[in-house]
Amino acid sequence: KILEILKNEERRVSGEELAERIQVSRTAVWKNIHALMEEGYDIQAVRNKGYRLTRPTGVITEEGLKKQLKTKRIGRNIKVVDSLESTNDEMKGMAQEGEDEGSVLIAREQTKGKGRRGKSFVSPKGAGLYMSVLLRPKLSAERSVEMTIRAALAVSRAIDRLTGRQSRIKWVNDVYLDGKKVAGILTEGSFEMETGNMEYVVLGIGINVSDSARLLPQDLRDKAGDLSAKGSVDLSQLAVELLESLEQVIENEDFSEIMRGYRERSLLPGKRVLVEKGSDRFEAEAKTIDDKGRLIVVRKDGKEAVIDSGEVSILDWQGRVNGEE
Structure with a gap:
């Protein structure tokens, strides 16, 4: 409960207020705060001002x-x-x-x-x-x-x-x-x-x-x-x-x-791409993804190619890899 209160408050919350809100003693609040800090939560404690969670993303336990x-x-x-x-x-x-x-x-x-x-x-x-x-x-x-x-x-x-x-x-x-x-x-x-x-x-x-x-x-x-x-x-x-x-x-x-x-949600259809599969490396236009999850592209000569593995990079208008890797 203390963690939820601190997550929802941008201001510092005093130990007295926390104790009142969750109906426990101030000693219990202090013990809970220290337990959270040991778990990795970044809680700022300032004497006579209270507690504030400084990194809301917290930690995973x-x-x-x-x-x-x-x-x-x-x-x-x-x-x-x-x-x-x-x-x-x-x-x-x-x-x-x-x-x-x-x-x-x-x-x-x-x-x-x-x-x-x-x-x-x-x-x-x-x-x-x-x-x-x-x-x-x-x-x-x-x-x-x-x-x-x-x-x-x-x-x-x-x-x-x-x-x-x-x-x-x-x-x-x-x-x-x-x-x-x-x-x-x-x-x-x-x-x-x-x-x-x-x-x-x-x-x-x-x-x-x-x-x-x-x-x-x-x-x-x-x-x-x-x-x-x-x-x-x-x-x-x-x-x-x-x-x-x-x-x-x-x-x-x-x-x-x-x-x-x-x-x-696919990002590729309609985009110019560079396909790299083993020693094969070529530019193409991404067309769709088939029912087996394979990427379908059209090569520069107009022929379709089915890509089931390898690396595909998006190209910019100058034909350079678009820095998305």
């Missing part, structure tokens, strides 16, 4: 998430740590040791966060949500892209609900807000050699929440965005919204429904 989550499977087993090299690497090790499906691992900071194709994902403490989710879907290797598409739609929906703004998806795994990348998804997994089916999938999700540009390397500051343009975003609320959205797209919607939602 296992106990706080479990109290808020309404999912049946995803996130029922959840672990929050202060710092890891990579949540995906850690979760893959857990998966190989038999970790339950639906388990979630969140780090407040990643020191070696990973993106697709060996790129790094900068993950400074206090600036974003960094999580990995373990799934064991009954899918063949050929359909593995479906998991990334489902996750991208879940991330986009969660961002929209929390910010009241319209995010877009760049095929296949990036989410944009106001023309800048605010989230990325890295899907990794293991396949059974005999059947070709998935043994497990780890969905790595990183979302820039606040202070991102200031904390990023110079070469990324103009390319990355965050969710804070219209006010602070509570990390715990974002995590809950995302996990509930993820369970919805995985458990309750068939892939045709997913593809309709994904296409509606």
Whole structure:
């Protein structure tokens, strides 16, 4: 209750007022304030003036998430740590040791966060949500892209609900807000050699929440965005919204429904793009995304090409990569 009061008040609130409002002693208020500070909440205490929450985004705790989550499977087993090299690497090790499906691992900071194709994902403490989710879907290797598409739609929906703004998806795994990348998804997994089916999938999700540009390397500051343009975003609320959205797209919607939602949010159709797949590299115009989640492009010679993997970058009017990576 104290945390909720401080979140809703921009002014300092005295210990006496807090005690009156929640009907406890001032000693109990003091103990609760110190407990919140130990959890990582940035609470400013000024003698004879009271308390103020100086960073509304707060911190994520296992106990706080479990109290808020309404999912049946995803996130029922959840672990929050202060710092890891990579949540995906850690979760893959857990998966190989038999970790339950639906388990979630969140780090407040990643020191070696990973993106697709060996790129790094900068993950400074206090600036974003960094999580990995373990799934064991009954899918063949050929359909593995479906998991990334489902996750991208879940991330986009969660961002929209929390910010009241319209995010877009760049095929296949990036989410944009106001023309800048605010989230990325890295899907990794293991396949059974005999059947070709998935043994497990780890969905790595990183979302820039606040202070991102200031904390990023110079070469990324103009390319990355965050969710804070219209006010602070509570990390715990974002995590809950995302996990509930993820369970919805995985458990309750068939892939045709997913593809309709994904296409509606797609950033690429009609844009000039650079396609890189292995040693093949060519310019084209993005046309649509088919029912299997593959990108359809038209080459300069007018022939269509079906892209089921690789990297796609948006080109500007001069034919240069548009700095969205």
